[in-house]
Amino acid sequence: MENTVTVTIDGITVKVKPTATILEAAKAAGVRIPVLCADDKLHPYGSCRICLVEIEKSPRKFTPSCTTPVADNMSVKTMTPDLFEARKRILELLLANHPLDCPVCDKAGSCQLQDLVHEYGLGKSKFAEEKRTTPPNYGNAVVERIVNRCVFCGKCVRVCREQNAVGELAFTRRGAKSRVSTDFDTPLDCEFCGECVEICPVGALTTKQFKYKGRTWNLDRTPSVCNYCGCGCPISYESRRGRIVRVKSAARNYLCSKGRFGWDAVHHPDRLTTPLVRINGELVPCTWDEAVSVVATNLNVIKNKRGADSIAGLGSVRTTNEDNYVFQKFMRAVVGTNNVDLLARLKIPKGLNAAFFSGELGRIGEHDAILVLDREVGEINPLTGIEIIRAVNRMGRKMVLVSGTYNKFHKLASVVLDYASPEVAIEHVLAALAAEKGEGDALKQAAAILKAAGSVALVIPPSLYGKEYDLIRQLSGALKNVTYYPLVRRSNLQGALDMGVLPGYYPGYQKVSAEAAASFAGAWNEVLPETAGMNAVEMVNNIKAGKVAALYIMGDDPAGSDPNLKPVLDGLEFLVVQDIFLSETAKLADVVLPAASSAEKTGTFTNLERRLQQIMKAEEPYAESRPDWEIIQAVAKKMGGSLNYASAGNIMDEIRSVTPLYAGLAPCAVWPAEKSPLSGTETDLSLSSDTIMKKEVINAGRLLFSSGMTITRSRELGTVQNAKIGV
């Protein structure tokens, strides 16, 4: 039982922790105290002085509520005539040098200063001197800094340092001349997450992307989920007249640069507008009817001529659960083959969904120690990185970092193990744990921290091969209460796996067998193949061997990921590619079908925590593009199959009925690891291959801003990229 103190706020008595501030106690009592510089995710700062309150029997007239801890039997008044006047005076001071350019300020309508001034009803100011002015700073990528509007709350400075561990912004100069700036006033050179813009209570920090795009009160808001990595951060699309103009963070209160600014790729002119069919070696636009007929006819011909198993399909780790479910059902029930797989399996951690189940990201801080095996965590899964920083900075957890080169996590780590590869590092840590001594102090310290920890969060690299896997298993045996946090690059890897885009498993990891086939055949009212199909590696080999004649790719780009696959794909008789851009693979296709982006359709993603999250349509599909499942359904119908869904919700209902994992899974809930049929087995869903995509095509370090086809088409992030390389 934790001890509490009793505090009375405006006559309401609450019990709070003795370490709570008056502001927190007031929140608990349901009393609002106006604030500018305070924020739940930051340490108290106490600069704005708006949150003044009166404490009974205090020698001080006014006390700042955000920085003052409660005391037992403290009695606080949050609103008196004197306090009203005091806050009004503070606002008068803040406005004294404020430009009051609300008509052209992007923040107007959601500006805390504006709201407070409205609330406190300021009349004519006594300030009649010349206003202090500082020229605006337009010289940064993505962000505009209108210095005059600043209220010096320091939130941008603090969020950058405390939450992001970047520390790009700081106060420079002193007194009335102080301002938020960078080292030597140089342009921003940071992660460009835009958290500073998001947290700015006024319009001092705004984005170029949103400038003059709309007034906040005219925007429609669509809750959805970011599509750029496995974290799946909740977002809110803000649109004006049916066109997205801005993305803001929702529930988790954090977005990285990709999530916040990268959405504009969906407006890129490179988007596919119509279906394309190859005629005389050229891809030419055609109608949907024509394209669907060509696909259906060719697939039927190949199926009849060479058998269903000469057709293979690659699903997508970037489209919705519904799309993937329909895709695998189409391949199994309509085409009649289990040759369905995910290319991404070549690059996922071995042991995922069998030995390694990710813990909830928000709970990383509950572990006593965090062992980070991949220094690029902040680039691959930015939210995981933020949660690690939060665990260290706010909860005082110890972090052991394996890293060969310096990055922002170094200064947070209790111990840095200077190893380029996690493999050797784990070996040495294991030795240090066993021997209670290691070579060098760092290992000794790391072993001591890990040994003393009652629970350990283990951050696992996104690619994990045999030996590392064994070592990690061994390591977790040597530690107490290990929770894994595998890094996952793609937004719906988990969902696509769950949906059974696997040659050996039906949805929900139900192993392909005669019984399972019969059960699904019953549910789907189709005849199903009873033996496992080819996996992605086998597909490649069989294409080379001429055993696979047709390939249907939904939302993936093998040729773009590994140029060596181009000649392989050339060897196909028939290649269909569904994508939002004309990818390297699409350029080789016989038919290209334009798909709707995740902003343009409804469905669900399952993030790396196995959390089922709803995405919502914020815009009509671009040009003639269509949601993936609709396209597949059209092809299926043309081929004589029986797919007939009215909506994505319809598909989800079916998913729930055939998949115990998803039956009854509430929105935003995580499906429990132990429910997976693979849980605790040595099953390997990873297809680490020596031949295909062995090397990362994408250079490390560029990950945050340009990790794929979509993100490179973000105009905003393009400017960042240019700024970084000095174009």
Added chain:
Amino acid sequence: MRHVLQLCALLEVYFMEKMLLKRVDIPNSTDIGVAIKHGAYSVLEKAFAMRPVDVVNEVKRANLRGRGGAGFPTGLKWELCARVPGDLKYLLCNADEGEPGTFKDRFILQQDPHLLIEGMVISGYAIGAERGYIYLRYEYPKALGILEKAISEAYDKGYLGKNILGKGVNFDLSVHRGAGAYICGEETALIESLEGKRGQPRIRPPFPASQGAWKKPTVINNVETLSNVPFIISLGAEVYSKIGEETSPGPKIYGVSGMVSKPGVYELPMGTTLREIIFTHCGGVRGGKKLKAVIPGGASTPMLTPNHLDVKMDYNSLVAAGSMLGSGAVMVMDETVNMVNATYVLVRFFAHESCGKCTPCREGTSWLYQVYTRLMHGQGTPDDIDLLLYICDTVKGKCFCPLGEGAIQPVLSSIKHFRGDYEQCIATGKCGH
């Protein structure tokens, strides 16, 4: 026998002209040999023979109050820090003497650095700190050289470093030079600056005594405060507390500047009256002019008038008189001074030195400065006096640290006592020199 000894000590104190400044006039007083010959480091032996907790109690019983301005009981501060468990504690000497009119610490730093070092070694021993820093004002380059030389001499002689006097006491000391900000005289801003951060005050609690420099228990004392410590130990609390006022005993260094015949530093018992300081010790107002105003304790303390000459210069008496002892920096102004002009100079200082963290201080001081600038240019309006009072009321009681609060004191007190100067200034457009 004990009583006789005490009596002897008492007599010695009564006849001794100076304690804190007793070595400053000796030629080469900064040289460790000369200093030792005249008693430097002679108290260490006695201090180390006591238990640390007894040293703390002795200082507590002596009722020594901080000489930096706030007058916080030093013994209590030490006790709070000494009680916090932990091996690593810091003792910081606040030598960021930035208050306009204040130059008393400089005298000790430049003339008798070994007194300060001795005081710090004893203080560190008392609170359990083995690491000390002297946070030295950037604008004291001469003191920097002297202190560094003195510290290296003290290391050589074994008064600093490991195992001092063979008693197993460790104390390392170095000088950290400030970067020219007045705000860093505020103890938490000093810590921030020492840690290499922007000089801005920190949130309290946690207080430095529990979480100070690098989040370790830390005591911060003024130069003069620390220099008092050897005398408390050598004389004993009872004898020491007989000096000066009962509520704030001990010797006090008053730095007198302005229009007096003999400006300078004067060590006098705490509680000496303004009249005695100005007229007996400093030879009265220069040129036989009439006294107009006195700032008793540095720029941030409210001004006093000739009516207050019999106020005792100690913490409580000055508060009762509507001012503060501050650092004991007495600034004397005669009848030729226009108080609008004088206040303008002070307000300009505070506007320049406000760190910019909190709204009232940042905006309030710069607003005040703008209004005073207008007054000085002969562009004042009759409403301006009320405006100044309005701004002061806006700032009052809302600031993060005492800087903003101090900044409005000269304005309030000069309007209170010398409203005529303002009215004349606004009416004629002429505001002094």
